[in-house]
Amino acid sequence: MPSRSLSLAILPAIEAVAASQWDALVGKDQPFLRHAFLQALEGSGSVSSATGWEPCHISVWQADRLVGALPMYRKHHSYGEYVFDWGWAEALERAGGHYYPKALSAIPFTPVPGPRSLIAADVDADAIREQLASAWQGQCEELALSSWHLLFAEEQEVAAWQRQFPGLIAREGVQFQWRDRQFKDFDGFLASLTSKRRKMIKRERRLVAEQGFTMRRLEGNDITQVAMAHFYRCYTITYHERGRPPYLNQAFFERLRHTMPEALVLVQALLDGQPVAAALCFRGETALYGRYWGSEVVADCLHFEACYYQGIEYCLAQGLTLFDPGTQGEHKLVRGFAPQRVRSLHYLAHPGLAAGVARFCQQEAAHINAYRQAAAQALPFK
Known part of the structure; x- marks a missing residue:
């Protein structure tokens, strides 16, 4: 041309x-x-x-x-x-x-x-x-x-x-990314790991449950205005803890909820039936992208569960082959995210x-x- x-x-x-x-x-x-x-x-x-x-x-x-x-x-x-x-x-x-x-x-x-x-x-x-x-x-x-x-x-x-x-x-x-190696399910993923890391992940997930948390994933139009507003409160906490204002405002997330709901996956951590932490991911045709996280509570291993293990589970359930959980963090390496x-x-x-x-x-x-x-x-x- x-x-x-x-x-x-x-x-x-x-x-x-x-x-x-x-x-x-x-x-x-x-x-x-x-x-x-x-x-x-x-x-x-x-x-x-x-x-x-x-x-x-x-x-x-x-x-x-x-x-x-x-x-x-x-x-x-x-x-x-x-x-x-x-x-x-x-x-x-x-x-x-x-x-x-x-x-x-x-x-x-x-x-x-x-x-x-x-x-x-x-x-x-x-x-x-x-x-x-x-x-x-x-x-x-x-x-x-x-x-x-x-x-x-x-x-x-x-x-x-x-x-x-x-x-x-x-x-x-x-950066660190997880890729499906034909694991089939989360147990298959765990079976591919060394004994030390398999036990570590099982212990972390068990610890989250023992603290009373249950996990819930919402997708698309199931993400209500109330759910998104709660997520935004959690998101702002992450920035305020660092002494900085958040880059993104609530109107941004509300627009996404209306204009591209099919790309949104919201992970909520519930305590006594009420959400207290949340992670917002985006999905494409073959990939999941972890983007934003925040919590109203301090709890052992909750970040790992909401931001990593829930994403891996979701990918395996949905047939997605790539999970990009966000920037930085050698702690991702020992959980199966490759450089x-x-x-x-x-x-x-x-x-x-x-x-x-x-x-x-x-x-x-x-x-x-x-x-x-x-x-x-x-x-x-x-």
């Missing part, structure tokens, strides 16, 4: 494009890229210029058909990204430059690996990426943005960007900063790759 048949547009809000056009480019396993999810972020005010996230999504058109897209935001800080570049910002500021605003292609507050560049299946992907690059480069030049960052993209996409634009700096990362490579890409306009960051990322990668390999050797499977 010749590039002259393509046109570019910067969207100041996701609602500037029809949901049917946008979602036609989104795979069935990525609820966070769906129009409804991005619209809930923007429509609730969780993502806005007031919160330091200015939507400027890139769209590529062939006549009146959307054939390529890239979520993008002009950022005035580095909160809610989970690929930490505060040190880069400080270095540029010390040199007399300005790191903010910058351009960011990611899902706000959502460090889940997945596609970022949305490209129609029947077009030349390289030509679309050329257009997308032209757009973010143009934004950096016209608006004096210091940089562009592509976070948590799929490995295949990272490789494609690097092939076309070798000057992009790659940064390594590690996975994740990468981000970075363009920095300042040559000196770019050179320094490239050296840093190269040195950091050696340590992260060694850690990932060591972690894989420590998995608890027989």
Whole structure:
């Protein structure tokens, strides 16, 4: 497809494009890229210029058909990204430059690996990426943005960007994911583990029950306004314990309850029949994603039960093959979550900063790759 048949547009809000056009480019396993999810972020005010996230999504058109897209935001800080570049910002500021605003292609507050560049299946992907690059480069030049960052993209996409634009700096990362190994059920999963870890998980689950908790999973339209409001109270507690306000407001979650209920799975912990803790997950066609958690009570092992074991059980019951429980945590490793490579890409306009960051990322990668390999050797499977 010749590039002259393509046109570019910067969207100041996701609602500037029809949901049917946008979602036609989104795979069935990525609820966070769906129009409804991005619209809930923007429509609730969780993502806005007031919160330091200015939507400027890139769209590529062939006549009146959307054939390529890239979520993008002009950022005035580095909160809610989970690929930490505060040190880069400080270095540029010390040199007399300005790191903010910058351009960011990611899902706000959502460090889940997945596609970022949305490209129609029947077009030349390289030509679309050329257009997308032209757009973010143009934004950096016209608006004096210091940089562009592509976070948590799929490995295949990272490789494609690097092939076309070798000057992009790659940064390594590690996350932990559970995958079904034809376990059939939770007992089958336990049977695959070493005796030490099998006993540990059984003891943790038994301890939750002995403290009087029962667990309940709600899906879709069974998640009522009352249930979501209780979840939100629990979610805010997690942030307040750290002395920070929550990134997301209650209106965001209420919008999701109405616009994409089929993607929601709410795990509740009940005490004397009343919910006292909750974890909200999202599901795709083959994957479950653990995202948010909070509790009104302090209880041994309740987090492990609500955020890990309930998710594994759900995947096995529903035939889902991947469970991504969220970022960080070596404690996931001993519970059967394997280390996975994740990468981000970075363009920095300042040559000196770019050179320094490239050296840093190269040195950091050696340590992260060694850690990932060591972690894989420590998995608890027989």
